Amino acid sequence: MPHPYELVLNFRSKVPKSQQPQRSRSGCFNCRKLKKKCSEERPSCKSCQTKCIPCVWPSSHIKSMPKDYKIPPQDPILVRRKREAMHAIRKILPKATTLEEITKVQEAKLEACELELLPSTPTTIKKDPETPDYRALDLHSAGRVQPLDELGLLLNDTASINWDQSPFQQHQQDTTNIDNENDPVSLSAIDNYEDQLPLWIPISTSRKETFITACAVGLISALAPQYTHPLLHASSTWTPFVKMNPIIERVTEASGCSFIAWEKPDLIPLAEKKYDLAFNELFGYIRTHDLETKDHLWLGAAFQLLAVGSKTVWTFRDKRRIDNLKGSWKLIKARIAQTESSTSTSTSPISSLGISNISPSSSTSSKDDNSPESPPRGNFDDNTVASDYSNENLKMEVENSLLRNEYKDDLASRFERGWIEAFIYQYGMLLLIDDVDVMGLPTPFEVFSLVRKRIKRPLMNCDIAWMNHPVFGASFDAFELACKASYLMRHLDHEMTFMAAHKLYDVVQSYQLPQIPAEVVNNPESFNRNRDSALMSEVMLRAVKILLRKIINLRLDETDIVIQRDLEAALHKLTQITRCGQVMGISSWPLFILGLTAIKDEHRDVIIEGCMQYGEVCQARYIYTLIDTLEIAWGMRGDTYTTARGLNILLETEILDRLIL
Incomplete structure (x- = not known):
């Protein structure tokens, strides 16, 4: 008879153990290769439909996936078929206003899905003869x-x-049509161009x-x-x-x-x-x-x-x-x-x-402009303090609340707002890498003294006053300071540079960051997007502070304690912005300045990720020139022009000439 302790130590349950769940092998070969869940819908699963690739299923004599199996490339016929389905849905969706029309839209979606599930056989694509609105x-x-x-x-x-169209019609008749549709060079450059376009283009x-x-x-x-x-x-x-x-x-x-x-x-x-x-x-x-x-x-x-x-x-x-x-x-x-x-x-x-x-060969400089509102060229002292920015923002908030959904401005006024801000952004990207005095462009002190009062006026009643800036949002003041700091960096030999840099540094130190009102917090969509704009403003201000600190003391490098503190604070805000958010479209300037001060690998990874997001949002291949410049500053690649590293890259004009912002 066994001892009671032996029964406890050698306890064996009579209940059979549950079997381990086995993974289903009935999916397609493409999903098995990618090791992902297959929807198991024939003749084409959801994953293969999304990627526009042929869906390969196991046959009766070949049930296991071959070891050397490769996922097939995209099928052009499936790509065009999917684009046609998306285009059909796009044309119907804006017309759905009643219950019957909404039902028709849902039926159109089902027909489009059925169209995608058809076998990949050559078909004639029917194009809509109507021109898109x-x-x-x-x-x-x-x-x-x-x-x-x-x-x-x-x-x-x-x-x-x-609009007076007669001059354009006459010019169109006088101009020879050098861009012929039958030009062999043009046709050979985009052979089967429809198959090359992204899917979202109708x-x-x-x-x-x-x-x-x-x-x-x-x-x-x-x-x-x-x-x-x-x-x-x-x-x-x-x-x-x-x-x-x-x-x-x-x-x-x-x-x-x-x-x-x-x-x-x-x-x-x-x-x-x-x-x-x-x-x-x-x-x-x-x-x-x-x-x-x-x-x-x-x-x-x-x-x-x-x-x-x-x-x-x-x-x-x-x-x-x-x-x-x-x-x-x-x-x-x-x-x-x-x-x-x-x-x-x-x-x-x-x-x-x-x-x-206006002509391509014109080199007329704004130096000849005698406008009383524009300060003379070379005058860096615009007598602007941090309280001036706060007072203007407060005044703009009051004017914004008084509009009360009144649309009194016409298309011309609304277009001019985006047009002027788009010019300021493209102009500001040149200040750090080129000398605007040589190019015939005005100084940033002249530009903002002329357009600031016109820009800091609300046109529409918005949730927050800075939403009247379609390009900059909450970062308009920060970008103005960035433009002026960039101009000072290119004019270090000027006698007023040191004094102007000190004044701008004091403005940045005491500048009041943009705040989101309490009533906007209750609206999730408006809060998230305006929060991204406010975060970008703080990131840009931190980059401006780093650049001004370098101008004031050229002996400083990226290992300075204050610079590293500003870098960590800026990157912390940058990581909170929505990934590939639209505000990343104005992030190239702060990313460059912050990237020059990054000395840790984790900081550099955040900068590279931000650069790739900027390139994805703006569809800009020139972002790789910024990445190449940062790799030179980090010592990851050699360069025949300079051995400078970190913030000292800002002093090397040969390197900056190859940079595109």
Whole structure:
């Protein structure tokens, strides 16, 4: 008889153990290869439908996946079929207003899904002969088309402008059509171009319409990265001009082609060709025609689209961006002078305001401008303190609350807000890497003294006053300080640089960070997007403080305790911003400054991740020039021009000349 202790030690339960669950082997080979759950829907599972790849299933004699099995590439027929289905849904969705129409939309979705489940057999793709309505596009993020609620108001504003088309028609007849549709170079550059486009771009009747749609859907949306009022968004203020006349239409086509070239490098030769044609035709029209003040709208849109497109094409030429920015600045000064003068009329010629000198070869500097509001060139002391910024922001909040949903501003005023801010951003990117005095552009002290009062005025009643800045949001003041600090960095030999840097440093130290009101916190969508804007403002202020500290004491390096403290604080805020959020579209400048001070691997990883997010949001291949410069500053690669590291890269003009921001 066994001892009782033996029964306890050698206890064996009579209940059988539960069997281990076995993984299902009935999925497709592609999901097995990726080691992911398969929906097991025949003839094509959900994962293969999303990737547009043929779905391979085990046969009766081959049930196990071969060891050397490789996932097949994308099927062009499936790609086109999916794009057709997405395009069909997009055209029906904005029309669903009643219960019956919503039911029809749901049926269309089911038909589209059934279309994707069909076997991959060659079929003839039917294209919609209707031209897309570009004015109905309202994208707050690339690839998502939403109906514009204020479309009626927008169309009324556009129709109220009396556009004189006779000069454009005459210019179109005089200009030879050098961009022929049957050009063998153009056709060979985009052979089967529909198969090369991203899935979110809808199919149009021609490649010209497709490129224009890509510009309206993607590039123009990136011009206003902030969460703003729908009537202040770029899709509401810029899109109505994309087909206003043949000149701006060619500019839009070139910009759209260069935008698509981000994902499809095969389109780069065609994008370069179209950009050159649009640039030469725009400046040729300016030289041969008398311009009027009402032309500043479409001319401003053309200049800014070309300025952005000059960075998007593969063979970047900085002079093209400078020429476009010089043209925009002349138009901005003329527009401000016209609105402030009581004697000017809407039909006065622009040539009377000095705009007839716009040309690629023009080197006219703003030094000749005798405007009483602009300080003389070289005067760095603008007598601005931190309390001035706080008072202006408080005044803007009060004016914003008094508007009470009154839309008293027309399309021209709303467009000018985004146009001027887009110019300031592109102009500010040049200040750190080029000398604007040599290029013929004004100093940032002149620019902000002229446009600040015009920008710091709310146009629409928004949740927060800074939402009236479609490009900068809460970072307008921070970017102004960044522009002035960048200019001082390029003029270290000036006698006023040290004193001006000290004043700006005091402003940054005592600047009141933007705060989100309590009533906005209860709205999750508005709170999250405005929170990203406020975080970006603090990140930019930290970068400005680091740059000013370097200007004040050139002997400091990135190991300084204060600099490292500001770096950690800035990166902590940067990691809280929504991944690939639209506010990352203005993050290249602070990422560069913060990257030069990063000495830890974990900090450098955050900077590289931020650079990749910026490139994804803006579709910008030139972000790799920033990464290459940072790798030189980190000592990860050698360079024949310099042995400088860290913040000392800012003193090496040979390195900065190859940087594109």
